[in-house]
Amino acid sequence: MATDAITAHLAQQPGIQKLPSPKLTLFVRRAFLDADTCAALCAMIDAERRPSTISDHNGDAAFRTSETCDLPATDPLVARVDAALAAFTGLDPLHGEPLQGQRYAVGQEFKAHTDYFEPNGVDFHRYCSVAGNRTWTAMVYLNEPEAGGATRFKAVDKTIQPETGKLVCWNNHRPDGSLNPATIHHGMKVRAGTKYVITKWYRELPWGW
Numbered sequence: 001m002a003t004d005a006i007t008a009h010l011a012q013q014p015g016i017q018k019l020p021s022p023k024l025t026l027f028v029r030r031a032f033l034d035a036d037t038c039a040a041l042c043a044m045i046d047a048e049r050r051p052s053t054i055s056d057h058n059g060d061a062a063f064r065t066s067e068t069c070d071l072p073a074t075d076p077l078v079a080r081v082d083a084a085l086a087a088f089t090g091l092d093p094l095h096g097e098p099l100q101g102q103r104y105a106v107g108q109e110f111k112a113h114t115d116y117f118e119p120n121g122v123d124f125h126r127y128c129s130v131a132g133n134r135t136w137t138a139m140v141y142l143n144e145p146e147a148g149g150a151t152r153f154k155a156v157d158k159t160i161q162p163e164t165g166k167l168v169c170w171n172n173h174r175p176d177g178s179l180n181p182a183t184i185h186h187g188m189k190v191r192a193g194t195k196y197v198i199t200k201w202y203r204e205l206p207w208g209w
């Protein structure tokens with residue numbers, strides 16, 4: 001589906017909320033996943049985590065301090081969540097990167113960044129030569145840390161609080177197809193407890209599954 005068709009499809013989903021901003025196409029759907037599914041995903045993330053990485057290193061070793069888990073697409077639960085994300089968003093599952101989990105302990109964060117790859121960045125070819133750049137991001141909070149851990153979109157002055165099962169998705173491009181710097185967002189420091197999310201990024205072209 002074309003970008004505009006995805007936006008229209010999302011806008012029709014039950015329970016959807018659209019950010020009222022001309023600068024950023026972003027949707028929130030509370031209780032997208034049930035608590036049992038979220039808990040099972042948290043356990044998978046706990047079992048297989050590794051330090052998170054970034055592209056285009058900027059010299060700040062503390063830029064992304066969380067841990068990441070590559071969730072196996074062959075696992076029935078992961079496959080069900082993947083299919084639910086594709087159906088809800090209308091995005092082509094073949095254009096999706098493998099689903100990932102992210103875990104933030106107290107003090108961990110992912111500083112302000114965009115999810116697309118900078119066309120002039122040193123890592124662009126490495127990450128984008130096969131499937132192109134990222135199009136949409138879908139993220140689901142799997143739990144509620146006791147304090148901190150919100151996601152802040154500073155360009156539109158919007159802060160989203162973690163809530164078990166809450167889906168946030170946004171278009172990394174503007175309606176005219178250009179990359180949208182207003183998608184800049186910060187996974188803020190967890191102050192108490194642990195934060196878990198899943199992230200699903202979609203590409204311009206098939207991922208090559």
Ligand SMILES: O=C(O)CCC(=O)C(=O)O
Pocket residue numbers: 102110115149150151185186187188197199
């Ligand atoms: O954890 C968050 O709130 C944001 C995560 C994020 O931006 C990412 O993984 O790209």
Ligand SMILES: [Fe+2]
Pocket residue numbers: 113114115185
């Ligand atoms: Fe991000």
